[in-house]
Amino acid sequence: MKKITTLTAILVAGLTLTACGSTSSSSSSSKASTSSKVSTNKQSSSSAKTTTGISLANYKQIQVALPNNGTATTETKVKEMFGKPDQSTKTSISGLDKEATQYTWTNVDQSLSGATVTASFYGGKAVAKGYSNASLTPNDKLTTATLNGIKEGDTLSSVEAKLGTPNAESISGSGVLSAQIINYTSIKGKSGASVSFTFTHNRLVTTTKTSFN
Incomplete structure (x- = not known):
């Protein structure tokens, strides 16, 4: 399974850099959330396959x-x-x-x-x-x-x-x-x-x- 990498925004002094840092953090959070959902869905699918028997x-x-x-x-x-x-x-x-x-x-x-x-x-x-x-x-x-x-x-x-x-x-x-x-x-x-x-x-x-x- 691919490892999910969490990106951490680095806060830098200065209004302009802070705004950029906030945008990067928001984007990273969204990516992490999406990756987490994909991982959860894969786990749920895998669980369903293992618990389903011959009908x-x-x-x-x-x-x-x-x-x-x-x-x-x-x-x-x-x-x-x-x-x-x-x-x-x-x-x-x-x-x-x-x-x-x-x-x-x-x-x-x-x-x-x-x-x-x-x-x-x-x-x-x-x-x-x-x-x-x-x-x-x-x-x-x-x-x-x-x-x-x-x-x-x-x-x-x-x-x-x-x-x-x-x-x-x-x-x-x-x-x-x-x-x-x-x-x-x-x-x-x-x-x-x-x-x-x-x-x-x-x-x-x-x-x-x-x-x-």
């Missing part, structure tokens, strides 16, 4: 697709949004002949409170994404009756519209090789219960309920 909205911006089978967000773009990942590992994705690189982040904001976020890349493009263990506000829509209304063949978007944001999600691939899994744990009247929905090509194929008795 659900940021996560939803990521598009995943297999190579040559749809539009996918670049690795560079995701890292610009999410920042430096906490770790990386290799992972297998259906439809790929080689392993993809999976990155993990934990710097989330309140919209994904407590969650761990992942994104996998192949050839610099996103092929999978997910998050787990999000501590979200319980949704009044998430009742046993509502769950019983979810049927095989329902779309991913229609299920989320009925039940709200899931506590965990995993999305990979594209087209006929796409797979989506969402999980809910905050079910009204069913403490400790959870339900998972598995989709293929965005259509529900399996519902798994745990601890509903």
Whole structure:
């Protein structure tokens, strides 16, 4: 950061020189004030960047697709949004002949409170994404009756519209090789219960309920 230099006016005897000294002091004070404001603004901006975490909205911006089978967000773009990942590992994705690189982040904001976020890349493009263990506000829509209304063949978007944001999600691939899994744990009247929905090509194929008795 550039150092802010404070100019000090030198008072010299004599009316003419005193007047000039006053003008110089006023100008210096204005410059110092302006420099101080710039410094404060930079500090505020820096503080905002460090306190802002990954949001659900940021996560939803990521598009995943297999190579040559749809539009996918670049690795560079995701890292610009999410920042430096906490770790990386290799992972297998259906439809790929080689392993993809999976990155993990934990710097989330309140919209994904407590969650761990992942994104996998192949050839610099996103092929999978997910998050787990999000501590979200319980949704009044998430009742046993509502769950019983979810049927095989329902779309991913229609299920989320009925039940709200899931506590965990995993999305990979594209087209006929796409797979989506969402999980809910905050079910009204069913403490400790959870339900998972598995989709293929965005259509529900399996519902798994745990601890509903």
